[in-house]
Amino acid sequence: MNVRSQISMVFHLDKCIGCHTCSVACKNIWTDRKGAEYMWWNNVETKPGTGYPTKWEDQDIYQGGWVKNGDTVSLKGAGKLKGLKNIFHNPNMPVLDDYYEPWAYRYQDLFDAPEGNDQPIGRAVSLITGEPMEIQAGPNWDDDLSGTPDYARQDVNFKHLSKAEQEAMFQLEKMTFHYLPRICNHCLNPACVGSCPSGALYKRGEDGVVLINQERCRAWRMCVTACPYKKSYYNWNTGKSEKCVLCYPRLESAQAPACMHSCVGRIRYLGVMLYDADQIQAVASCDESQIVDRHLGIYLDPHDPAVIKAAKINGIADSTIKAAQNSPVYKFVKEWKIALPLHPEFRTLPNLFYVPPLLPAMASVSEDGKYDTVSEHLLTGVEKLRVPIRYLSSLFTAGNDQKVVDVFKRLHAVRVSRRNTTVKDVSESQLNSVMNDAGIDVHMANAIFRLTSLATFEERFVIPAAHREEAIEMLENTGDYKGSTGFGFKEKPARGL
Amino acid sequence: MLDFLLFGALPYVALAVMLIGSIYRYTKNGFQVSSLSSQFLEGRQLFFGSQFFHWGMIMLFLGHLIGFLIPSAVLAWNGDPVRLLVLEFSAFGFALSSLIGILLLIKRRLTTKRIQMVSNNMDYVVYAVILVQIISGLAVAYYGRWGSNWFASVMTPYLRSVFAFNPNVDVIAQLSTSNEMALLMVKTHITSAFVIIGIIPFTRFVHFLVAPVDYIWRKYQLVIWNWNNKEIRNSRNYFPGKSRDFRNN
Numbered sequence: 001m002n003v004r005s006q007i008s009m010v011f012h013l014d015k016c017i018g019c020h021t022c023s024v025a026c027k028n029i030w031t032d033r034k035g036a037e038y039m040w041w042n043n044v045e046t047k048p049g050t051g052y053p054t055k056w057e058d059q060d061i062y063q064g065g066w067v068k069n070g071d072t073v074s075l076k077g078a079g080k081l082k083g084l085k086n087i088f089h090n091p092n093m094p095v096l097d098d099y100y101e102p103w104a105y106r107y108q109d110l111f112d113a114p115e116g117n118d119q120p121i122g123r124a125v126s127l128i129t130g131e132p133m134e135i136q137a138g139p140n141w142d143d144d145l146s147g148t149p150d151y152a153r154q155d156v157n158f159k160h161l162s163k164a165e166q167e168a169m170f171q172l173e174k175m176t177f178h179y180l181p182r183i184c185n186h187c188l189n190p191a192c193v194g195s196c197p198s199g200a201l202y203k204r205g206e207d208g209v210v211l212i213n214q215e216r217c218r219a220w221r222m223c224v225t226a227c228p229y230k231k232s233y234y235n236w237n238t239g240k241s242e243k244c245v246l247c248y249p250r251l252e253s254a255q256a257p258a259c260m261h262s263c264v265g266r267i268r269y270l271g272v273m274l275y276d277a278d279q280i281q282a283v284a285s286c287d288e289s290q291i292v293d294r295h296l297g298i299y300l301d302p303h304d305p306a307v308i309k310a311a312k313i314n315g316i317a318d319s320t321i322k323a324a325q326n327s328p329v330y331k332f333v334k335e336w337k338i339a340l341p342l343h344p345e346f347r348t349l350p351n352l353f354y355v356p357p358l359l360p361a362m363a364s365v366s367e368d369g370k371y372d373t374v375s376e377h378l379l380t381g382v383e384k385l386r387v388p389i390r391y392l393s394s395l396f397t398a399g400n401d402q403k404v405v406d407v408f409k410r411l412h413a414v415r416v417s418r419r420n421t422t423v424k425d426v427s428e429s430q431l432n433s434v435m436n437d438a439g440i441d442v443h444m445a446n447a448i449f450r451l452t453s454l455a456t457f458e459e460r461f462v463i464p465a466a467h468r469e470e471a472i473e474m475l476e477n478t479g480d481y482k483g484s485t486g487f488g489f490k491e492k493p494a495r496g497l
Numbered sequence: 498m499l500d501f502l503l504f505g506a507l508p509y510v511a512l513a514v515m516l517i518g519s520i521y522r523y524t525k526n527g528f529q530v531s532s533l534s535s536q537f538l539e540g541r542q543l544f545f546g547s548q549f550f551h552w553g554m555i556m557l558f559l560g561h562l563i564g565f566l567i568p569s570a571v572l573a574w575n576g577d578p579v580r581l582l583v584l585e586f587s588a589f590g591f592a593l594s595s596l597i598g599i600l601l602l603i604k605r606r607l608t609t610k611r612i613q614m615v616s617n618n619m620d621y622v623v624y625a626v627i628l629v630q631i632i633s634g635l636a637v638a639y640y641g642r643w644g645s646n647w648f649a650s651v652m653t654p655y656l657r658s659v660f661a662f663n664p665n666v667d668v669i670a671q672l673s674t675s676n677e678m679a680l681l682m683v684k685t686h687i688t689s690a691f692v693i694i695g696i697i698p699f700t701r702f703v704h705f706l707v708a709p710v711d712y713i714w715r716k717y718q719l720v721i722w723n724w725n726n727k728e729i730r731n732s733r734n735y736f737p738g739k740s741r742d743f744r745n746n
Contacts, residue, residue, distance in 0.1 A: 217531065
């Protein structure tokens with residue numbers, strides 16, 4: 001057993017209101033620079049939709065992630081042979097237009113325009129070329145546009161749905177959508193790290209944050225292709241790739257990352273998970289039907305004395321072990337089993353888990369044309385869900401419907417249990433059957449309820465500070481950067497000389 | 498005198514500038530060592546330009562390298578006229594491929610607004626010397642047949658004399674040929690080759706010094722620890738320090 005610690009996250013999708021506050025917080029700190037304008041290390045998508053960059057989930061186009069290759073995995077579109085062969089031109093790399101062309105408005109024209117009969121306007125100008133441009137797309141132009149032909153109908157996850165199921169999702173009365181906030185998953189088996197020809201990408205041993213060494217990056221661009229979540233971005237100005245750093249300067253001082261701290265819906269949880277690094281290859285290359293179970297099985301019980309002992313042998317600090325025992329992520333993923341990884345079939349073993357959206361608007365138009373919202377049906381069960389389970393299983397369980405249903409039964413049971421506590425209109429037999437079916441008791445239901453809706457900041461983010469008394473500095477000497485913007489460049493990011 | 502400057506002095510200036518400049522740039526300005534890919538801004542035109550150019554260049558470089566390292570093998574191969582023709586024509590083909598590639602790349606840079614935004618003056622210097630290099634190389638092959646034989650018997654001794662710090666300029670200067678054009682092109686080709694070497698640290702050429710060869714034998718996953726995680730709990734060791742070893746997965 002080779003125990004390592006990993007900072008992991010849970011996003012509760014039923015609570016996400018799609019406000020993009022996380023994206024803006026991240027943008028203001030990290031990507032408000034020339035060459036990074038188009039990057040959204042944190043972005044929020046509407047599902048069904050095409051996402052950002054367009055159709056990022058379609059690995060027939062972008063060739064990201066790993067594929068099973070016997071008892072190991074190999075990179076789908078990169079790797080030693082394919083990567084070096086395509087180094088002069090990478091055929092699977094998304095280009096600027098697959099994201100969007102960033103722009104600003106010439107506001108000064110509003111003031112400087114000569115007096116005349118026409119209203120002055122501030123035209124859109126490209127942030128790349130500085131020329132006036134026609135805006136074609138933005139980073140969140142699929143926002144709330146479920147049902148539209150350009151976005152929802154192009155959703156890659158529909159390939160597992162029948163035509164009738166798809167059409168049902170587009171009808172106004174039955175339409176459903178939810179938000180999907182995404183950041184880098186800081187995977188256990190990162191495809192970006194594996195694809196980097198110059199070894200610039202690496203996983204930090206202490207907390208598992210995946211980073212790009214800007215001094216070693218040579219713009220071979222393979223990480224952009226290899227990351228199936230398209231969370232590695234190429235900075236066209238500096239000629240270096242960049243990605244989410246999980247605000248590691250904040251993590252090291254036990255602060256929540258900016259996107260998490262600013263979350264209005266309080267959907268985000270962050271904590272330590274201990275895992276067994278010896279199992280990574282076996283888990284990543286297991287059969288697709290087992291991938292979710294095997295992935296969740298790699299995380300170890302932080303209360304198990306054998307795990308604690310092995311963790312100490314590996315140099316994991318007591319504060320980190322204690323944080324792992326209080327980890328909200330551990331509760332969601334392992335104890336309550338209501339959080340699932342996004343697209344586990346990419347085999348990168350992501351560390352960001354989602355509580356799938358129960359989409360509480362279970363009411364729908366019945367056969368006789370009535371819009372049925374009575375509480376009786378509201379509590380009937382997951383069979384009445386408007387969103388097809390198959391769509392969600394394509395997102396979160398590699399097509400295993402039962403896994404999504406199991407989660408929904410628990411989320412539903414929590415609601416029934418709470419209704420029994422507060423409104424008291426649930427019969428005992430109904431309560432018992434729902435709770436038994438979901439496999440939870442009242443204590444667990446109350447614990448889920450508490451962490452979901454009442455949790456304090458300290459309960460949602462359990463972060464052990466880095467031990468600077470033992471390592472004077474982590475990867476960056478923060479003192480050098482005092483007074484400069486964020487962790488910006490020490491030298492001018494010029495393109496060559 | 499000019500011959501001495503170009504073939505006796507320039508090689509050493511170029512090599513010294515390349516070595517010192519590259520090491521300085523790598524250590525002091527590592528951030529700027531990049532291939533500066535512009536595929537993100539324009540991908541379609543890049544495909545033909547870049548593929549034709551780079552693969553042609555790599556084959557030509559390897560060909561020159563073989564001629565330099567084992568000239569006897571080249572001469573032996575060329576003993577048979579058919580084999581000589583195969584070698585000459587394929588080399589000429591790779592040079593043409595490079596020429597087409599670089600012309601496409603120049604056209605792309607000049608006509609794409611987005612690429613213009615990330616171009617600097619040294620990019621045009623690079624295009625100029627590469628064009629001179631490729632065209633003079635093609636001319637040598639055309640006017641001074643057969644170039645592969647000539648390289649192995651004349652150029653290799655000259656280059657070896659350069660690396661032995663005893664440059665034999667006369668080999669080039671007194672190259673007797675009835676063809677004035679061939680001689681001019683040979684001299685141009687050698688001179689611009691050393692110019693290319695000399696400007697490596699000042700241009701995007703640095704990227705071929707950091708070609709990712711070690712990727713071939715590297716393990717896929719990299720995990721880096723800031724401290725030695727096995728030693729950290731050992732209180733007898735006051736300062737375990739940080740270990741930046743590339744520990745493989």
